[in-house]
Amino acid sequence: EDKVVQSPLSLVVHEGDTVTLNCSYEVTNFRSLLWYKQEKKAPTFLFMLTSSGIEKKSGRLSSILDKKELSSILNITATQTGDSAIYLCALKVNQAGTALIFGKGTTLSVSS
């Protein structure tokens, strides 16, 4: 059965800290791994990773995939209170590459 496991489940940090969120997976047919940020409403897309070892970066956020270890990390440097959210890791697993299996998420709280 395809599975996505995220850790930690929740994290509380101070503004300015750097955090690393983890995602590991077991999947029959890997296509790509995605990271989403969910604040009060719907998840919003952050990154899609398909190739191992290539870092994707957007401002203070970056992510990398390790296909050998079946895992990915999401780094956030110099955290701000606006980074407080649930961060979701998802796998594309269906033939068309559109259905996603999500992990339970990591809830990040950044205090000022």
Add this chain to the structure above:
Amino acid sequence: DAGVIQSPRHEVTEMGQEVTLRCKPISGHDYLFWYRQTMMRGLELLIYFNNNVPIDDSGMPEDRFSAKMPNASFSTLKIQPSEPRDSAVYFCASAVPGELFFGEGSRLTVL
């Protein structure tokens, strides 16, 4: 484009009642997904459609759940009869291959 539109945004109902959640996908998107999110289980894929045809409903928890997509611009998720354990946020999402867009969710509370 207004994005994926879901209704109602919130619903509180009593156990045993029928619940219908509605979704209008983004025009031109071939795929439509229904997800359920709870604290315990995270985001679970319930069912998805391609060109209005259900492709995979293996995530639908029980026969009490049903979903339809009568045309390209409308889908429903129905729970009959509802139970307290169905309380969750139900997300609809639409997609073209490679891009997925979520609605804002329908928060269901079954008392």
